[in-house]
Amino acid sequence: MDRRKFVSALGLGLGATALAACGQKEEPAKQDAASTAAAGTGQGQDGAKTYEWDMVTTWPRNYPGLGTGANRFAERVEKMTNGRMKIxxxxxxxxxxxxxxxDAVRSxxxxxxxxxxxxxxGKHPATxxxxxxPFGMTGQELNAWVNFGGGQALWDELYAQFNMKPFACGNSGSQMAGWFNKEINSLEDIKGLKIRMPGLAGEVIQRLGAIPVQMPGGEVFTALQTGALDAADWVSPYNDLAFGLYKVVKYYYYPSWQEPGAMLELTINKEQWDGLPAxxxxxxxxxxxxxxxxxYDEFTARNADALKQLVDEHGVKLRRLPEDVLMALKETSDKVVADLVANNPEASKVYDSYRSFRDSILPSIAVAEQAALNARSRVLGREEDI
Incomplete structure (x- = not known):
């Protein structure tokens, strides 16, 4: 795949443009046509109010899985509303x-x-x-917590203070531990590395001597190529193949200690949300x-083919993190989370719910999904992978 053509096709222009002037709160009896258009609303031929909204994303346009998922969501809404809402x-x-x-959605x-x-x-640690x-719930377990364990109510409460309404809208499943420009045989090999690693995991590797870097996915390839990064956690084989990361680094590590399940969010400006009909x-x-x-289904399906391509066609060296490294990551992760919630009641409230739900389902998971995977692995002769 020619990277320049791919990047061009995705529209990876990351320069900020002026914010679109839309989304003003409507006063139905007083607004004129110009202000109505600015608010992203109008009127259909049948007299029903119509909405034209903007969705901004952290992904390149049409990026596989993440960007195309946002596109599908917009298409679903337009079809289900018979054109009353276009995104x-x-x-x-x-x-x-x-x-x-x-900030764009908040404002x-x-x-x-x-x-x-x-x-x-940086807005709130509980996000x-x-x-x-790290070492937390899988994608399916996160879905269960949000839908049946009180997670959605806590999410709503947290985001309401930022004038936003959140929804779960995608999950990339268990990710890879990341790409490295050298083999990792011990903790010493991690120290000093500049690693693209967002979220709680970034704090974990910092405490272990690495340098965490947060940057959009569209910048990762160039950063690895120029040496601005020594390693990067992006997503998983499907997305990593699309970005061509194998062209600049060859060591690809697992398991996903940092993101056993990575949920994506849809956010809506709360004033706009509250103004919508039921x-x-x-x-x-x-x-x-x-x-x-x-x-979630798409990543499960596409990751399999992508991993095979990376290893068989592109010579990627698949490696498992050493056990002592994983243990150090786990111990440090526990300390990072404990410190985060110690002096933040809101974060503590969210994590208490998260941890309580996780602990409540572990016995069932152990004798169901985990036991089934272990049994399947033994039968297929791949017990070392579980």
Whole structure:
């Protein structure tokens, strides 16, 4: 794959442009046509109010899985509303920079956003729990917590203070531990490395002597190529193949200690959300739920082919992190989370719910999914992979 053509096709312009002037709160009896258009609303031929909203994302336009999932969500909503709501999806940098999504939705400059909540740890540390916790829950377990363990109510409460309504809208499943420009045989090999590692995991590797770097996915290839990064956690084989990371680094490590399941979020400006009729709110909620599962399914299917290509066709060296490194990562992860919640009641409240739900399902998981995977692995002669 020619990287320049690929990058061009995805529209990886990451320069920030001016925020679109839309999303003003409507006063139905007083607004004129110009102000109505600015608010992203109009009127259909049957007299029903129509909505034209902007969704800003942290992904390049049309990026496999993440960007295309946002596109599918928008298409679902338009079809389910029979055109009453149209959503224009913008890739990173088209309306706002990748890391400007939170503020754009919060302010109403864009009505919707699609991202990962751990990017916003600078806004509130508790946001990280809704993407991934090191050695934490898998994607399916996260879905169960959000839908049946009280996670959604806590998410709503947390984001309401930022004028936003959140939904789960995708999961990349268990990710890889990342790409490295050298073999990792001990903790000493990690020290001093500049590693693209967002969220809680970034703090973990920092305490172990590495240098965490947070950057949008569209910048990772160049950073690895130029030496600005020594290693990078991006997503998993499907997305890593698409970015061509194998061209600049060859060591590909597992297991996913940092993101056993990585949930993606749909955010909506709360004033805009509250102003929607109930049927459109229901449609958006159901479209998000459907796309949440669709993206998860897509990664499960596509990762298999992508991993095979990386190893068989591109000479990628697949490696497992040493056990002592994993143990050090686990011990440090526990300390990072404990320190995070110690002096933050809101973060503590969210994590207490997360941990309580995780602990409550572990016995069932052990005799169901985990036992089934272990048994299958033994039968197929691949017990070392589980």
């Amino acid at each position: 224009k999806v913008h890739g990173a940098g088209e309306l706002v920079p990748a890391m400007g999504v939170f 109403g400059s864009a009505q919707m956003g699609h991202a990962a909540s751990y990017y916003w740890k 990280q729990f809704f993407t991934a916790v 049927d459109l709110q229901s449609i958006i909620a159901n479209a998000a739920e459907a796309e949440n599962q669709r993206i």
